[in-house]
Amino acid sequence: MLSVEEHVSEIEANGFSIAQGMIPDDLCDEIIEELTRLENIGPPALPANEFTGYKTLRYFDLLNEGEVWQRVATHEPMVEVIRGVLGRDMLLSTMGSATIDPGETAQAIHCDDQLYEMARPHKHLVCNTMWALSDFTEANGATRLVPGSHKFPDYADVTLPPDAHETIPAEMPKGSICFVVGTCYHGGGANVSDERR
Numbered sequence: 417m418l419s420v421e422e423h424v425s426e427i428e429a430n431g432f433s434i435a436q437g438m439i440p441d442d443l444c445d446e447i448i449e450e451l452t453r454l455e456n457i458g459p460p461a462l463p464a465n466e467f468t469g470y471k472t473l474r475y476f477d478l479l480n481e482g483e484v485w486q487r488v489a490t491h492e493p494m495v496e497v498i499r500g501v502l503g504r505d506m507l508l509s510t511m512g513s514a515t516i517d518p519g520e521t522a523q524a525i526h527c528d529d530q531l532y533e534m535a536r537p538h539k540h541l542v543c544n545t546m547w548a549l550s551d552f553t554e555a556n557g558a559t560r561l562v563p564g565s566h567k568f569p570d571y572a573d574v575t576l577p578p579d580a581h582e583t584i585p586a587e588m589p590k591g592s593i594c595f596v597v598g599t600c601y602h603g604g605g606a607n608v609s610d611e612r613r
């Protein structure tokens with residue numbers, strides 16, 4: 417297990433860092449149970465589109481749902497790493513789920529802070545986390561990352577085709593958290609397996 421400082425230096429060097437075993441098993445199970453509950457209630461409020469994926473199930477505004485999401489948002493080991501990147505005071509801007517079903521194609525490569533339209537390089541504005549509630553493998557759609565792209569001088573475009581840059585899959589076992597700064601290009605992977613990611 418890496419220390420907070422080691423995760424922060426990896427993020428500074430590569431734009432992302434993976435923390436294996438950062439989500440306790442019982443918390444993983446509770447989140448999966450909650451996502452199953454949401455799915456049983458009905459489809460997400462927002463319709464799917466090309467960017468979010470037609471075979472990806474996404475729920476947004478999760479803090480309005482079960483209590484478990486409050487514990488997700490304040491999960492101390494995660495918060496400590498984000499504080500190391502963004503500083504002590506920060507805001508949670510959005511929290512959602514992305515369940516990638518078999519047959520989904522790769523998402524466009526993008527940066528999560530591009531809506532701010534700030535000239536690069538700039539201070540870190542965003543540090544997102546991807547929580548692996550199943551093993552993330554290249555075949556089942558592990559997030560694709562462009563290592564070092566947080567240092568790209570300026571946005572080539574708002575979003576890019578999945579093959580615009582060489583990417584690596586964020587393969588990680590269930591229970592891991594992948595930290596990604598807002599300037600790092602990434603996108604959901606294609607799911608060519610027969611299992612959900």
Ligand SMILES: O=C(O)CCC(=O)C(=O)O
Nearest residue numbers: 514558559602603604605
């Ligand atoms: O689910 C993923 O692997 C990444 C999703 C993502 O980057 C996004 O929807 O903005």
